[in-house]
Amino acid sequence: MSELKDLGLGIPGPEHLREALTNCTDPLATIEDFQEQNGILLPSLRPALPFLDLHGIARNEFHQTTMEELRDKLITRIAELALSTDKDKFTVLNDLLKKSFPVIKIKSLQPIVMSLLQHLPKIKPEYLNAVMDDPELYKVAAVEVKQQIWQDNQALFGDEVSPLLTKYIDNKETVLFNGEQLNANFFTQSPKLRRQEEVVQQLTKMVGKNVKLYDMVLQFLRTLFLRTRNVHYCTLRAEMLMTLHDLEVHEICSVDPCHKFTWCLDACIRERFIDSKRAKELQGFLDSVRRGREQVLG
Numbered sequence: 001m002s003e004l005k006d007l008g009l010g011i012p013g014p015e016h017l018r019e020a021l022t023n024c025t026d027p028l029a030t031i032e033d034f035q036e037q038n039g040i041l042l043p044s045l046r047p048a049l050p051f052l053d054l055h056g057i058a059r060n061e062f063h064q065t066t067m068e069e070l071r072d073k074l075i076t077r078i079a080e081l082a083l084s085t086d087k088d089k090f091t092v093l094n095d096l097l098k099k100s101f102p103v104i105k106i107k108s109l110q111p112i113v114m115s116l117l118q119h120l121p122k123i124k125p126e127y128l129n130a131v132m133d134d135p136e137l138y139k140v141a142a143v144e145v146k147q148q149i150w151q152d153n154q155a156l157f158g159d160e161v162s163p164l165l166t167k168y169i170d171n172k173e174t175v176l177f178n179g180e181q182l183n184a185n186f187f188t189q190s191p192k193l194r195r196q197e198e199v200v201q202q203l204t205k206m207v208g209k210n211v212k213l214y215d216m217v218l219q220f221l222r223t224l225f226l227r228t229r230n231v232h233y234c235t236l237r238a239e240m241l242m243t244l245h246d247l248e249v250h251e252i253c254s255v256d257p258c259h260k261f262t263w264c265l266d267a268c269i270r271e272r273f274i275d276s277k278r279a280k281e282l283q284g285f286l287d288s289v290r291r292g293r294e295q296v297l298g
Contacts, residue, residue, distance in 0.1 A: 012038060035059070040066060067108065075115045082119035093120055101127060104137065118142040132156070143205060151212045160206065161220060165236070168199040172232040191266050195243045200236070204243045209251045214244075242266050261285040 017034055024030040040063065052062055078096075081089050097116040104113040117123055117131070123145065131137045132149050141149075150157035194200075207213045218237060225233040241262050244252050253259045264281050268274045274282070 039063070064108075071109065071112055074112055078112075078115045078119060090120060090122075094124075097127070101130075104130070105134075110140070114140065114142060114145070117145045119144075123148050143208070147206070147208050147210050147213060150206075150216075151210060154216055157213065157216055158220065161203070161217060164199050164202055165220065165224065165233075168197075168236055169230060169232050171197070171199070172235070191239075191242065191269050192246070195239050195246065197239075200239050200243055203236075203240055204247070207240075207244075207252070209249050211252055211255060214240075214252050214256075238262050238266070 012034070020030050020034065021027055039059075049059070049062075052059075078093065081092065086092075093116055097113065097120065100109070100113050100116065103109040117127065128145075128149050131141050131145060132153070138146070138149075146160075150160070203217060207217060217240065221233045221237050224230070238258075241253070241256060241259060245259065245263060261282065264278055264285075268278055268282075
């Protein structure tokens with residue numbers, strides 16, 4: 001009850017009950033009235049409550065269990081609605097978000113609000129800012145929510161990506177400079193197996209289908225490569241693109257000028273052979289790069 005204090009939801013909290021008990025002549029009747037008005041308003045349920053009392057089940061425990069059950073059902077319904085073909089689904093979800101957002105910091109109700117945010121393709125700025133400005137909310141937000149925050153906050157996205165890029169380079173160099181396992185772990189892995197590495201999978205998940213975030217990652221990789229000349233950044237760029245290709249993320253693959261070239265080269269590496277047809281495809285791509293547009297190779 002105390003968690004609902006001062007949230008402006010029209011739900012009577014501790015101050016309301018304290019005032020009612022202070023000004024009443026019959027405290028027991030006042031408490032009973034409060035329970036009736038604020039308990040679960042289901043007439044068929046009331047006759048069962050005395051039986052729960054006889055079994056020593058506290059009303060708080062009963063209400064908590066019921067609330068958790070209803071919360072889980074609502075979250076399931078939100079997911080079903082988001083996947084449905086209902087043309088008004090996002091209007092409904094936005095209306096529900098507006099009503100429920102004030103309770104986002106109440107741990108027991110927070111999953112409902114987070115689920116609504118997760119399933120909205122376009123979240124209003126005031127909600128995104130509230131999540132971004134609160135470290136605890138930002139930490140538990142779904143990646144779909146963070147994607148909408150990151151796309152307008154390159155510095156914040158960079159803070160999230162930078163440790164992953166460092167980890168990727170460290171992992172590559174650890175294997176590369178381990179002479180005993182070099183051949184087994186570095187040169188002989190298939191491209192598809194390399195793409196299962198944790199960092200590649202994490203980056204791909206962070207980008208999702210968002211072209212703007214993908215471009216940001218490529219910008220980070222280009223900057224780091226030009227600064228360090230470390231070819232592992234180039235490898236990561238190719239692995240990310242082919243992971244998105246495997247996931248059929250057409251939104252990104254269709255606009256990346258390197259996609260067809262990388263796809264063809266990946267097939268050659270996988271088969272360890274370049275036939276004449278693929279050689280012509282690769283040469284055709286290189287010949288099509290006009291002077292001044294060499295950046296597409298990056």
